[in-house]
Amino acid sequence: MNTGLSPFFSNVGYYVAISLYLNQLVWCAINSPTPTPLSLPSSQYWDGNDGPWSSFGMLVGTPPQKVRLLPATSGNTLWVVLPEGCIAGDPSDCSSLRGSEFRVNQSSTWTRQGNYYQLPLTTQDVLGYSGNALAGYDNITLGWQGYGLPSLAHQVVAGIATKDFYLGSLGLKPQSVNFTTSNNPLPSMLQSLRNESKVPSASWGYTAGAYYQQPRVFGSLTLGGFDSTRFAPNNVSFPFGADISKDLLVGIQSITFDAGSSPLLSKGIFAFIDSLVPHIWLPLEVCEAFEKAFGLVWNETSKLYLLTEDRHNRLVDLNPNVTFKLGPSLTDGATVDIVMPYGSFDLTARSPLVRNSTRYFPLKRAENDTQYTLGRAFLQQAYIIADYERSNFSVHQTLFPSTSVPQNLIAIRAPGDTVRLSGSKGGLKTGAIIGIVVAILAIIIILCCVLAFFIRHRRRRRVAAQAATQEAEEARYQKPELDTTEITIPQQSRDIKPPGLELPDDANSPHLWPQEMPSKNTIPGKADVISELPSKVTSELPTEAASELSGVAASELPTEAASELPGGDILNPKPTAPTSPPATLDDLNNVSQEIKEHLEVRERQSVAPVAAALTDEWVRAAAAARDKVKAEAEAAKAQERGRRAAEIADKRTAIAQERALIAENRAAVAETKAVMLERIMTAVSY
Numbered sequence: 079m080n081t082g083l084s085p086f087f088s089n090v091g092y093y094v095a096i097s098l099y100l101n102q103l104v105w106c107a108i109n110s111p112t113p114t115p116l117s118l119p120s121s122q123y124w125d126g127n128d129g130p131w132s133s134f135g136m137l138v139g140t141p142p143q144k145v146r147l148l149p150a151t152s153g154n155t156l157w158v159v160l161p162e163g164c165i166a167g168d169p170s171d172c173s174s175l176r177g178s179e180f181r182v183n184q185s186s187t188w189t190r191q192g193n194y195y196q197l198p199l200t201t202q203d204v205l206g207y208s209g210n211a212l213a214g215y216d217n218i219t220l221g222w223q224g225y226g227l228p229s230l231a232h233q234v235v236a237g238i239a240t241k242d243f244y245l246g247s248l249g250l251k252p253q254s255v256n257f258t259t260s261n262n263p264l265p266s267m268l269q270s271l272r273n274e275s276k277v278p279s280a281s282w283g284y285t286a287g288a289y290y291q292q293p294r295v296f297g298s299l300t301l302g303g304f305d306s307t308r309f310a311p312n313n314v315s316f317p318f319g320a321d322i323s324k325d326l327l328v329g330i331q332s333i334t335f336d337a338g339s340s341p342l343l344s345k346g347i348f349a350f351i352d353s354l355v356p357h358i359w360l361p362l363e364v365c366e367a368f369e370k371a372f373g374l375v376w377n378e379t380s381k382l383y384l385l386t387e388d389r390h391n392r393l394v395d396l397n398p399n400v401t402f403k404l405g406p407s408l409t410d411g412a413t414v415d416i417v418m419p420y421g422s423f424d425l426t427a428r429s430p431l432v433r434n435s436t437r438y439f440p441l442k443r444a445e446n447d448t449q450y451t452l453g454r455a456f457l458q459q460a461y462i463i464a465d466y467e468r469s470n471f472s473v474h475q476t477l478f479p480s481t482s483v484p485q486n487l488i489a490i491r492a493p494g495d496t497v498r499l500s501g502s503k504g505g506l507k508t509g510a511i512i513g514i515v516v517a518i519l520a521i522i523i524i525l526c527c528v529l530a531f532f533i534r535h536r537r538r539r540r541v542a543a544q545a546a547t548q549e550a551e552e553a554r555y556q557k558p559e560l561d562t563t564e565i566t567i568p569q570q571s572r573d574i575k576p577p578g579l580e581l582p583d584d585a586n587s588p589h590l591w592p593q594e595m596p597s598k599n600t601i602p603g604k605a606d607v608i609s610e611l612p613s614k615v616t617s618e619l620p621t622e623a624a625s626e627l628s629g630v631a632a633s634e635l636p637t638e639a640a641s642e643l644p645g646g647d648i649l650n651p652k653p654t655a656p657t658s659p660p661a662t663l664d665d666l667n668n669v670s671q672e673i674k675e676h677l678e679v680r681e682r683q684s685v686a687p688v689a690a691a692l693t694d695e696w697v698r699a700a701a702a703a704r705d706k707v708k709a710e711a712e713a714a715k716a717q718e719r720g721r722r723a724a725e726i727a728d729k730r731t732a733i734a735q736e737r738a739l740i741a742e743n744r745a746a747v748a749e750t751k752a753v754m755l756e757r758i759m760t761a762v763s764y
Contacts, residue, residue: 115303120296132287132297137219139185146177153249209240277302290421309461309474346408
């Protein structure tokens with residue numbers, strides 16, 4: 079039975095698995111919330127000792143502690159300022175100036191990881207930056223209370239004290255974090271959001287904000303997409319650099335400004351976009367061209383182009399616009415222009431960079447091509463969209479819409495996921511999505527109908543077969559009624575002879591077989607006078623009785639009758655001479671009648687006891703034979719009942735095995751469903 083049912087349940091499990099898989103797809107398409115981009119609101123603060131810069135709020139630890147951070151396009155870790163970052167001699171509001179301190183001893187979920195580590199400054203150390211960090215794990219929340227943004231547990235948090243990075247930073251790269259070796263990589267914040275389906279992809283869009291704009295415009299940071307209201311679109315796509323530490327690598331084909339005829343940079347260079355540093359690092363000859371064009375003076379002590387108020391006012395009156403022509407290559411191909419007004423170069427340096435707050439021009443002298451960098455100052459006028467799922471990015475001119483213009487967040491979907499949010503460019507339209515969902519539902523309904531028909535047909539066949547088998551079994555094992563059953567006595571039982579009444583074994587004996595009396599009178603002209611005995615009696619007569627009947631002596635007849643018969647004794651005639659006159663016909667009739675009556679009397683006297691004895695013995699023998707047959711029939715019925723019980727037990731065992739197989743198939747279907755669910759959720763998460 080299992081062999082016949084196994085393919086059935088295998089097919090059922092297959093179709094059920096397909097139905098569950100399609101059902102799960104429909105469920106994900108209809109009910110599952112599609113991850114949407116996350117927009118981190120600005121902290122509403124302008125922070126930094128080399129800015130001011132628009133910062134973003136975060137919550138770290140348990141209970142949550144507020145910190146203000148700057149996005150780091152080259153980082154993958156959350157950096158927070160420790161209390162050790164403010165020491166004696168620092169301003170009294172040092173903690174606030176540095177975006178608030180994070181106190182690890184006040185967080186119940188903080189887990190320290192080893193001792194202090196050197197900050198992973200692969201691209202910044204060539205620029206002169208350095209520092210150590212206290213690494214550990216803690217819970218973080220994007221934004222502040224009430225923003226409704228996700229929280230992440232057990233995230234890598236690095237506590238810093240160095241003043242090379244005055245504020246903490248929010249690493250945007252999805253690459254894993256390693257403390258000491260690569261054998262234990264830990265997910266970054268963006269990768270954790272991606273793994274937990276909190277964002278549609280590992281991507282982001284960012285612009286640093288513009289303090290110089292009127293009104294001031296805060297920065298914009300979107301995870302998993304971008305805000306289309308904050309930039310002018312273009313069709314230029316940049317591939318990630320071969321060096322993963324310098325992925326946002328662009329070719330600067332030229333740098334010009336509208337107040338002069340000579341380009342500030344005439345030979346193209348490759349530069350790395352990095353918001354972790356504030357300055358623009360260019361070759362020395364380019365810096366000298368800037369000095370000549372804008373009257374800049376290099377301060378060797380502070381290593382900055384400091385501006386006097388007079389020079390600042392002159393530049394404000396001149397209001398030059400510097401244009402960076404960018405492209406994937408240095409000489410040809412598609413390009414995009416990023417225009418930076420003087421206001422984007424008007425920054426303020428504070429302690430500890432300088433003793434007193436001073437305006438400065440964020441240009442730095444690079445000693446070699448490893449230092450060519452477009453820092454945070456460049457991102458005031460540039461909007462960067464980075465897509466780590468496709469390893470490319472784009473650079474756009476920043477727009478500064480009015481605060482009355484709502485955001486338009488566009489999701490960047492992972493490869494293979496073309497479904498977009500309402501208002502997005504590309505992807506499937508709402509009608510197409512509805513059509514796909516309806517088609518999938520129709521397929522599921524058809525499969526369910528076919529499956530139901532198949533199961534119903536098989537069930538009907540099985541029920542009919544079971545009914546037929548049951549009827550046959552009931553007819554076969556029906557209990558016989560004793561009072562209506564005809565018992566047939568075997569032939570050997572009929573041949574049983576009562577003891578003491580055995581007939582002679584001699585086949586030639588004249589008494590072995592029943593003797594038939596003559597049926598007609600031998601006397602001419604007379605009717606029947608001798609009757610034949612019943613066969614049942616004569617066949618069972620003992621030898622003595624038979625001989626006695628066959629040898630009736632004429633001497634027993636009346637003397638006068640016997641002497642008058644011709645030939646004397648009618649049974650044993652002897653030749654004698656006639657001594658009297660011949661008998662008449664009436665005399666002969668009288669004699670015959672007397673003989674007949676005599677024979678009947680002798681028959682009744684001799685045969686009746688023997689026949690009675692024979693009948694009793696035969697009845698007893700027949701009863702014994704009947705009892706024997708009954709016993710044999712009862713034994714046969716008992717044997718048949720045992721065989722039937724064994725068959726029923728076998729059938730019950732088979733049914734139990736079938737039920738076990740059904741349970742296994744149900745478990746397999748449940749497991750298939752779980753696997754399908756896991757695969758679908760994994761696919762959706764990616």
